[in-house]
Amino acid sequence: MNIKLLQLLNGAEDKYPHTLEQKFPHVFKKIMELWGLSEINQYFIDLMLHSRAEQREGFPLEAAKEILDLSLIHDEQAKAKQLKSKAY
Numbered sequence: 001m002n003i004k005l006l007q008l009l010n011g012a013e014d015k016y017p018h019t020l021e022q023k024f025p026h027v028f029k030k031i032m033e034l035w036g037l038s039e040i041n042q043y044f045i046d047l048m049l050h051s052r053a054e055q056r057e058g059f060p061l062e063a064a065k066e067i068l069d070l071s072l073i074h075d076e077q078a079k080a081k082q083l084k085s086k087a088y
Helices: 003-008 018-023 025-034 039-048 061-087
Strands: none
Touching: 018 025, 018 061, 025 039, 025 061, 039 061
């Protein structure tokens, strides 16, 4: 379990992306690299939408759910950060 990500998830182990970490380590690594950056939003979109010429199998349901959950969590954190910075 990645301690940094668990901290970003405020310790919410039920939101931890075990499937991504185990079965799609390249995706997990990229999400960790982009976390906190605006580029992560496009990465989440690219993961979930078919945009390549060749056919792709897609993610299993559990991995897709983890991607969606991480996207929503990241979005909430980004909005909270914006509100906090506007308050100052």
